[in-house]
Amino acid sequence: MRSVAVAVGAGAAALAAAVATRGGRTRLPRLPLRTLCGANATKEVIDPPPPKKIKVALCQLAVTDDKQRNIATARTAIDEAAGAGADLVVLPEMWNCPYSNDSFPTYAEEVGGSIPERCDGRLYNTCFVYGRDGRLLGRHRKVHLFDIDIPGKITFKESLTLTPGEGLTVVDTEVGRLGIGICYDIRFPEMAQLYAARGVQLIVYPGAFNMTTGPAHWELLQKARAVDNQLFVATCSPARSEGPGYIAWGHSTAVGPFAEILGTADEKAGIVYCEMDFGQLAERRANMPLRHQKRSDLYALMDLTR
Numbered sequence: 097m098r099s100v101a102v103a104v105g106a107g108a109a110a111l112a113a114a115v116a117t118r119g120g121r122t123r124l125p126r127l128p129l130r131t132l133c134g135a136n137a138t139k140e141v142i143d144p145p146p147p148k149k150i151k152v153a154l155c156q157l158a159v160t161d162d163k164q165r166n167i168a169t170a171r172t173a174i175d176e177a178a179g180a181g182a183d184l185v186v187l188p189e190m191w192n193c194p195y196s197n198d199s200f201p202t203y204a205e206e207v208g209g210s211i212p213e214r215c216d217g218r219l220y221n222t223c224f225v226y227g228r229d230g231r232l233l234g235r236h237r238k239v240h241l242f243d244i245d246i247p248g249k250i251t252f253k254e255s256l257t258l259t260p261g262e263g264l265t266v267v268d269t270e271v272g273r274l275g276i277g278i279c280y281d282i283r284f285p286e287m288a289q290l291y292a293a294r295g296v297q298l299i300v301y302p303g304a305f306n307m308t309t310g311p312a313h314w315e316l317l318q319k320a321r322a323v324d325n326q327l328f329v330a331t332c333s334p335a336r337s338e339g340p341g342y343i344a345w346g347h348s349t350a351v352g353p354f355a356e357i358l359g360t361a362d363e364k365a366g367i368v369y370c371e372m373d374f375g376q377l378a379e380r381r382a383n384m385p386l387r388h389q390k391r392s393d394l395y396a397l398m399d400l401t402r
């Protein structure tokens with residue numbers, strides 16, 4: 097196996113069997129992120145690691161109410177993607193369980209690499225990043241919980257069962273520097289901006305948008321995060337299931353720094369493959385030097401996680 101897996105859910109053992117890599121460094125900052133103006137704002141930009149070309153696999157999985165079956169489906173998809181030469185394999189948000197507050201406590205696990213994650217009596221929506229050797233490189237707990245109410249369309253309150261994470265997650269892997277967000281996290285541009293300032297080359301968002309906000313915002317937000325920050329963005333959704341309960345929009349997608357769609361799925365289960373050339377980032381940033389043109393005398397991002 098050659099792949100690094102970025103995954104939300106399922107047992108570490110299942111994934112460890114399916115992935116392999118050399119080292120990596122994990123930072124799990126504890127403090128919240130805020131934007132402030134003026135003298136306290138940071139201008140620091142951290143250079144990214146040397147650019148690489150990587151092959152990415154977005155596994156849009158059919159998720160059922162049978163956890164073992166979901167793990168088996170994920171294992172098969174990871175095997176297939178690794179066999180196809182993927183360097184990075186991405187799994188959907190909450191891929192080991194139906195997306196519902198009823199399911200989160202039932203499907204939660206207490207030990208490594210499961211989602212929903214149970215820790216010290218709390219539940220989190222957590223994305224785990226594994227290396228090729230199955231080593232856990234990083235863990236992102238969803239920072240912005242999905243609490244929305246659009247009457248007659250979609251009402252969801254993750255905070256009924258879940259606790260928000262307390263940090264942002266940048267992970268140095270063999271394939272490059274990754275920033276991790278989960279679904280609703282994509283709506284908060286400051287988070288992506290801070291990842292860009294830390295030299296992240298690709299932000300990965302496992303996500304499960306719905307049938308109201310999906311068609312309206314899913315692609316738009318990915319393009320916005322990519323273009324604003326001149327980096328790559330990848331999302332991975334569960335496949336759409338038309339049963340009762342939450343219906344995921346699907347459409348797992350990869351976007352380049354010029355808003356180009358590198359690969360995308362429809363609503364059905366399947367794997368999307370695409371190439372990402374991180375070398376393009378320097379060129380895009382030279383063509384349009386946004387980060388040097390920012391008016392940090394008027395506004396800037398303050399990094400409170402340091």
Ligand SMILES: NC(=O)CCC(=O)C(=O)O
Pocket residue numbers: 189241242278279280281283303304305306309310313
């Ligand atoms: N699982 C989620 O966080 C869903 C987010 C979503 O649908 C949105 O519109 O935002």
